Amino acid sequence: MPITRRLLRREIRYESAKEEETNILHHLGYYDKRTEFFSHLHNNQGWIQNTVAHHLNLNTPDLCHVSDIEDWLHRSFNVCVPVTIRPKGIKVILRLPLPYRVGEDFRPGNGDEKVRCEAGSYAWLQANCPDVPIPELYGFALSTVPSRYVPHRPARNEHAVTSSYLLLEYIEATTRGRMLSDTWADARIDIKRRMNLFRGLARILLRISQTPVPRIGSFIIDPKGYLVLANRPLSMEIQQLENEHIPTGIPRDYTYSTVDSYVTDVLDCHDNRFRHQPNAVNDLGDCVFQLASLAGMRTVSKSIFQKGLRRGPFVFSLTDLHQSNIFVDADWNVTCLVDLEWACALPVEMVRPPYCLTNVGVDELAASEYDPVRTEFMDALAVEERAVAVTAGHSNNSPPLLSEIMQKSWATGTFWYTLALSSPSGFLIIFKQHVRPLFCKDQDRDIGRIAAKKLSDKKEYDRHLQQAFEAKFQT
Numbered sequence: 001m002p003i004t005r006r007l008l009r010r011e012i013r014y015e016s017a018k019e020e021e022t023n024i025l026h027h028l029g030y031y032d033k034r035t036e037f038f039s040h041l042h043n044n045q046g047w048i049q050n051t052v053a054h055h056l057n058l059n060t061p062d063l064c065h066v067s068d069i070e071d072w073l074h075r076s077f078n079v080c081v082p083v084t085i086r087p088k089g090i091k092v093i094l095r096l097p098l099p100y101r102v103g104e105d106f107r108p109g110n111g112d113e114k115v116r117c118e119a120g121s122y123a124w125l126q127a128n129c130p131d132v133p134i135p136e137l138y139g140f141a142l143s144t145v146p147s148r149y150v151p152h153r154p155a156r157n158e159h160a161v162t163s164s165y166l167l168l169e170y171i172e173a174t175t176r177g178r179m180l181s182d183t184w185a186d187a188r189i190d191i192k193r194r195m196n197l198f199r200g201l202a203r204i205l206l207r208i209s210q211t212p213v214p215r216i217g218s219f220i221i222d223p224k225g226y227l228v229l230a231n232r233p234l235s236m237e238i239q240q241l242e243n244e245h246i247p248t249g250i251p252r253d254y255t256y257s258t259v260d261s262y263v264t265d266v267l268d269c270h271d272n273r274f275r276h277q278p279n280a281v282n283d284l285g286d287c288v289f290q291l292a293s294l295a296g297m298r299t300v301s302k303s304i305f306q307k308g309l310r311r312g313p314f315v316f317s318l319t320d321l322h323q324s325n326i327f328v329d330a331d332w333n334v335t336c337l338v339d340l341e342w343a344c345a346l347p348v349e350m351v352r353p354p355y356c357l358t359n360v361g362v363d364e365l366a367a368s369e370y371d372p373v374r375t376e377f378m379d380a381l382a383v384e385e386r387a388v389a390v391t392a393g394h395s396n397n398s399p400p401l402l403s404e405i406m407q408k409s410w411a412t413g414t415f416w417y418t419l420a421l422s423s424p425s426g427f428l429i430i431f432k433q434h435v436r437p438l439f440c441k442d443q444d445r446d447i448g449r450i451a452a453k454k455l456s457d458k459k460e461y462d463r464h465l466q467q468a469f470e471a472k473f474q475t
Contacts, residue, residue, distance in 0.1 A: 006031040021425065023277055026244050033100035034074075041081065041096070042069055048094055052083050055139035055167045056092070063087075075324075077101045077114070077239070077341065082170060091170035092138065096163050103242035110239060112142040113252055114341060115164035117234045120219030121340040122166075123227045124316065128211045132204050133336045135169035140221075171327055177335035181323035184359075193332035198380035200334035201321075201354065205381065206388055209351065209402050212313040216262045217255030218344040219316075229255065233262070233344040235319060237424055241269060246276040259310045259347045263301050266421050270294060273424050293431045297420065300439055304417045305349055309405070317346045319422070322356040349409050350418045351402065353377045362419055363426030367434065378407060413438040 002014045008030045017024045041048070049061035058064070065084045073080040073093075081094040097104075097111040104111050122137040142164045180197070187193050218231040232238070232254045241248055248269045256262040274280050274290055281287040320342045327336040355365060357373045382403045389401065409415045416434035420427050 008034065021279070023244050023279060025278070030100055034098070037098065037100070038069055038072070038079065041079070048081060048083065051141075051165070052085075052092060052094060052167060056085065058085070074098070077236075078339075091172065093135075093168045093170045095166045095168055099163070101243055102239045103244075106245045107242050109252070110242060112164045113231065113234060114239065115140055115142060115166055116220040117218040117231055117344070118341045119166060119221050120227060120231070121316075121343040123221055124219045125208075125340070127227065128316075129207050132207055133334065134340065135171055135336065135338060138167040138169070140164070140166040171336050171338060177327045177329040177333075179324050180326040180328050180332070183328075183332075184323050187332070190332075194376070195380065197326075197328060197332040197334065198377045199384060200328075200332075201326075202377070202381040202384040204318075204334065204337070205351070206385055206402060208318070209315045209348070210388075211316070213316060213345040214312075214314070215255040215257050216259075216314055216345055216347065229345060231255070233346060234342065235344065235422070236342045237422060238269065241273055241424065244277065246272050248272065257311065259305050259349070260302070262347070263305075263421065267294070267298055267301070270297075270421075270424065270427055289432075290428060293428050293436075296436060297417075297431060300417075300435070303439075304412070304414050305347070306408075309347065309349055313348050314345050315348050315351060316343065317351055318343050319346070321354045326356075348402070348405055349414055350422075351406060352409070352415055352418065353381075353406065355419070361426070362423045363429045365419075365430075374410070378403060381406070 004011045004013050005017075005028055006012075007024075007027055012024065045066045046061070048066050049064040052058075052064045053061040063086045065086060067082040067084070071082060073082070078095050078097055081096070083092050083094060084090070085092065097114045099105070099111055102110045102114055119137065119140040122134065125132050125134055126137070143162050213229060215229055216233050217229050218234045219227060219229050220231045222228050222230065230253060232250045232252055233256070238248050238250065249272065250265055250269070256265075271294060274294065281290060318337065318340070320339060321337070325337060325339045326334060327338065329335050353374050354377075355362060355370070357377060358365065358370055360366075360369075385401050385403050406415075409418070413435060416430055416438075420430035420435060423430065
């Protein structure tokens with residue numbers, strides 16, 4: 001008799017599991033691993049207290065009250081343990097990567113890499129864009145290396161939990177607003193609130209893009225405490241693949257100086273997913289379609305990106321800007337951005353309006369439904385950018401405006417190509433619905449009619465060819 005198994009957030013039976021496109025066999029282990037990891041942390045509350053006291057320079061770890069497990073915050077890749085500092089009631093967050101979600105067993109050091117890159121993102125924004133609202137980073141550490149971000153004496157019992165972590169400001173709903181996701185469903189029809197949100201996000205996007213970076217990659221804080229752009233552009237997709245034992249072939253110390261070289265390696269990641277994921281294909285037809293799609297993405301890549309932008313500019317990008325990572329006040333003015341774990345430097349043509357402006361995933365995004373809200377965001381971006389351009393003295397000889405690049409990316413289909421690149425789960429459907437039609441519109445309208453016509457042409461050609469040789473023989 002089939003049994004029910006536990007996933008992280010739901011139960012599943014075989015009938016449903018066999019229809020899933022993800023590797024359910026691998027996911028079945030997450031629930032027990034989470035229970036084990038959380039129990040380990042709970043049993044080492046003393047280590048948590050010492051760690052927090054260490055970074056905040058407190059003499060007494062007992063001043064740090066660790067919250068109950070029920071109050072821990074955990075999503076896909078991290079667990080956040082709230083800690084209250086007595087007697088003032090100040091709260092901080094100890095944020096640890098979940099080893100069973102970042103590929104630590106397949107590629108040891110992935111947890112450290114994730115924390116190193118996230119710390120680098122906080123440090124880069126604090127240094128270059130101090131007006132962008134983000135939580136305060138109090139310190140971090142790798143699994144075996146204490147942080148040098150802020151010098152402190154060694155914490156007691158520092159190796160009780162061999163995990164990397166970040167210590168961050170706790171964003172209080174009472175003082176810093178609420179997650180956008182809390183009010184999105186009811187308030188998104190409010191034009192005034194929506195405009196406040198779009199203009200706030202546009203200002204942040206423009207502020208970040210004003211500081212170009214030299215290469216494609218992720219910032220890290222190196223062992224000497226320096227902020228450097230020296231890590232591969234770490235994305236959610238890279239660690240998802242490696243977590244499922246799929247090699248990406250991208251070394252951690254790899255950065256890119258051209259768009260072409262980066263796109264080539266990302267396409268290799270998609271190739272590897274096809275080769276190594278055991279349930280990657282459903283049948284022979286699906287296999288052929290996936291291979292053709294991968295080949296198609298490679299074939300059209302050089303036609304997608306602007307030649308003049310292939311060596312830059314590159315800009316720091318917030319690639320995980322969804323509704324739960326945006327805090328707003330009652331009028332939807334942006335008050336804070338959280339979870340900077342996948343921020344990295346990318347080609348400017350890969351900067352897109354947040355698709356969180358809709359309520360669907362990337363593989364369900366329809367151009368007709370997305371375009372109106374995208375246009376509204378782009379109008380807000382253009383208004384904010386014109387104000388910046390006037391202040392900065394923008395001229396005809398200045399680099400193209402970000403809004404112009406983003407608008408052209410939408411018009412040419414680059415938007416959809418880069419969205420497919422960034423999504424292993426949505427890659428095929430986005431290619432089929434949005435990328436392929438850019439190059440074969442007529443054929444897609446009636447492929448059966450066209451195929452019948454070409455077969456008829458060939459039959460007619462053979463008839464005429466035979467007649468031609470018969471006539472020549474008779475002569």
